[in-house]
Amino acid sequence: xxxxxxxxxxxxxxxxxxxxxxxxxxxxxxxxxxxxxxxxxxxxxxxxxxxxxxxxxxxxxxxxxxxxxxxxxxxxxxxxxxxxxxxxxxxxxxxxxxxxxxxxxxxxxxxxxxxxxxxxxxxxxxxxxxxxxxxxxxxxxxxxxxxxxxxxxxxxxxxxxxxxxxxxxxxxxxxxxxxxxxxxxxxxxxxxxxxxxxxxxxxxxxxxxxxxxxxxxxxxxxxxxxxxxxxxxxxxxxxxxxxxxxxxxxxxxxxxxxxxxxxxxxxxxxxxxxxxxxxxxxxxxxxxxxxxxxxxxxxxxxxxxxxxxxxxxxxxxxxxxxxxxxxxxxxxxxxxxxxxxxxxxxxxxxxxxxxxxxxxxxxxxxxxxxxxxxxxxxxxxxxxxxxxxxxxxxxxxxxxxxxxxxxxxxxxxxxxxxxxxxxxxxxxxxxxxxxxxxxxxxxxxxxxxxxxxxxxxxxxxxxxxxxxxxxxxxxxxxxxxxxxxxxxxxxxxxxxxxxxxxxxxxxxxxxxxxxxxxxxxxxxxxxxxxxxxxxxxxxxxxxxxxxxxxxxxxxxxxxxxxxxxxxxxxxxxxxxx
Numbered sequence: 001x002x003x004x005x006x007x008x009x010x011x012x013x014x015x016x017x018x019x020x021x022x023x024x025x026x027x028x029x030x031x032x033x034x035x036x037x038x039x040x041x042x043x044x045x046x047x048x049x050x051x052x053x054x055x056x057x058x059x060x061x062x063x064x065x066x067x068x069x070x071x072x073x074x075x076x077x078x079x080x081x082x083x084x085x086x087x088x089x090x091x092x093x094x095x096x097x098x099x100x101x102x103x104x105x106x107x108x109x110x111x112x113x114x115x116x117x118x119x120x121x122x123x124x125x126x127x128x129x130x131x132x133x134x135x136x137x138x139x140x141x142x143x144x145x146x147x148x149x150x151x152x153x154x155x156x157x158x159x160x161x162x163x164x165x166x167x168x169x170x171x172x173x174x175x176x177x178x179x180x181x182x183x184x185x186x187x188x189x190x191x192x193x194x195x196x197x198x199x200x201x202x203x204x205x206x207x208x209x210x211x212x213x214x215x216x217x218x219x220x221x222x223x224x225x226x227x228x229x230x231x232x233x234x235x236x237x238x239x240x241x242x243x244x245x246x247x248x249x250x251x252x253x254x255x256x257x258x259x260x261x262x263x264x265x266x267x268x269x270x271x272x273x274x275x276x277x278x279x280x281x282x283x284x285x286x287x288x289x290x291x292x293x294x295x296x297x298x299x300x301x302x303x304x305x306x307x308x309x310x311x312x313x314x315x316x317x318x319x320x321x322x323x324x325x326x327x328x329x330x331x332x333x334x335x336x337x338x339x340x341x342x343x344x345x346x347x348x349x350x351x352x353x354x355x356x357x358x359x360x361x362x363x364x365x366x367x368x369x370x371x372x373x374x375x376x377x378x379x380x381x382x383x384x385x386x387x388x389x390x391x392x393x394x395x396x397x398x399x400x401x402x403x404x405x406x407x408x409x410x411x412x413x414x415x416x417x418x419x420x421x422x423x424x425x426x427x428x429x430x431x432x433x434x435x436x437x438x439x440x441x442x443x444x445x446x447x448x449x450x451x452x453x454x455x456x457x458x459x460x461x462x463x464x465x466x467x468x469x470x471x472x473x474x475x476x477x478x479x480x481x482x483x484x485x486x487x488x489x490x491x492x493x494x495x496x497x498x499x500x501x502x503x504x505x506x507x508x509x510x511x512x513x514x515x516x517x518x519x520x521x522x523x524x525x526x527x528x529x530x531x532x533x534x535x536x537x538x539x540x541x542x543x544x545x546x547x548x549x550x551x552x553x554x555x556x557x558x559x560x561x562x563x564x565x566x567x568x569x570x571x572x573x574x575x576x577x
Contacts, residue, residue: 012353084276112166134352186251
């Protein structure tokens with residue numbers, strides 16, 4: 001397993017290349033090598049508009065190259081089509097857009113649709129524009145990090161499509177990768193079986209041996225998606241005493257393959273009627289040992305679509321770049337974010353390219369598999385104004401926040417776009433986010449409050465749903481809120497969800513919305529507080545409430561972005577000082 005310092009040097013080299021690329025563009029150098037087109041997928045038209053707005057802002061900051069063709073494509077209305085369906089939509093768009101030039105394009109396709117329910121602070125502005133504490137420069141987002149990670153690939157790869165998800169960071173040496181093989185070529189990372197259970201797993205050629213050491217591009221016999229231990233053993237995918245396997249991250253396919261995919265798309269009237277997975281439903285059809293076991297025997301639309309894709313792709317090669325010295329960082333949940341951003345893992349050292357120093361790592365099995373873990377936790381401030389007297393507990397993150405004098409924030413907290421007035425105390429393990437919405441044609445503010453351990457995707461009865469770590473029914477009783485007001489009448493007879501629970505009071509100002517939610521939280525948790533918060537409690541209980549889902553649907557995206565940009569401007573000014 002690669003040492004953090006070794007991976008940090010790889011990352012530093014990529015940062016230098018990316019910065020050089022931006023300098024070359026600024027100088028007007030025409031033969032700079034980068035992707036010809038960057039396509040970012042979105043769930044719907046509204047999310048696409050927000051992404052386009054942020055792309056324009058990033059261009060103005062000159063943190064991303066302006067020469068590529070940028071396109072944000074949203075899914076067609078109706079049934080969810082998944083990142084596989086979105087891949088077909090993107091290829092179809094590029095073929096129509098570029099016509100005769102299509103086959104010569106080098107494309108970066110980033111799947112960033114969805115509303116990030118497991119990281120709700122990204123639900124409005126999108127996970128691909130999530131702020132990071134590390135990157136090629138201060139104030140960078142996941143997008144700049146993605147560009148830096150992959151910027152040296154277009155110069156050595158043929159025309160084709162590099163497909164990536166928007167919530168992970170891959171640290172690897174692309175100099176050892178060869179994307180010139182026909183068909184599909186995927187990155188493979190040595191991972192523990194615990195990681196393999198939730199990812200795709202590569203079964204390498206017997207001649208290469210799954211036990212084989214060393215990096216390089218090899219043939220893959222088959223790919224299996226989110227397999228059980230028994231299935232990995234059956235397919236010969238396990239190694240190192242059945243403790244490890246090669247898992248997936250990003251993959252590439254050449255233009256002849258893109259045309260083959262489009263042939264299938266055209267034959268199906270340029271439409272899919274179900275959720276297709278770009279990994280599970282495309283890659284499992286590849287390799288000499290691929291079979292139809294994953295499809296099942298059903299006659300439903302998904303099974304029929306998988307069977308049709310299998311018939312179209314079966315027989316194609318799946319090549320694998322074994323990047324033995326690499327790290328795959330997923331930032332798709334709040335606990336992952338708190339761990340990675342606050343020094344529990346080696347993320348900060350590696351992702352910063354070595355600009356962040358940290359001691360005391362131990363190799364052990366943790367929440368993210370076998371890795372380097374540390375007990376010396378820190379807090380993390382991203383694009384925020386924090387008074388020097390404020391206290392921020394370990395494993396807590398604040399982003400786009402104003403934190404006043406003598407504020408105390410406990411450990412394991414996440415605060416986003418929140419304005420905290422002087423003297424406020426936030427208990428351990430609290431999530432706070434202020435969202436700007438439009439309600440009845442007026443701008444309003446909602447501060448969402450919950451535990452960082454609460455599951456936003458949970459469903460069930462109101463007695464079983466957990467809010468602030470307690471039964472939602474119990475919290476309602478303590479606050480004097482009628483249970484039948486938590487979910488809409490349309491939800492009658494259906495499982496209740498946390499996402500659609502109307503828990504969060506609406507206010508006329510950002511500051512008042514924070515006071516509303518803090519007063520509810522203190523009362524629910526039985527914490528004594530000062531008189532101003534006690535005085536505002538009756539207003540908070542009687543205020544109109546909305547759910548997280550309604551916040552997304554009613555979001556005032558322009559105002560939310562404007563607020564975040566105030567902090568981007570501060571970072572830019574500080575970097576120029």
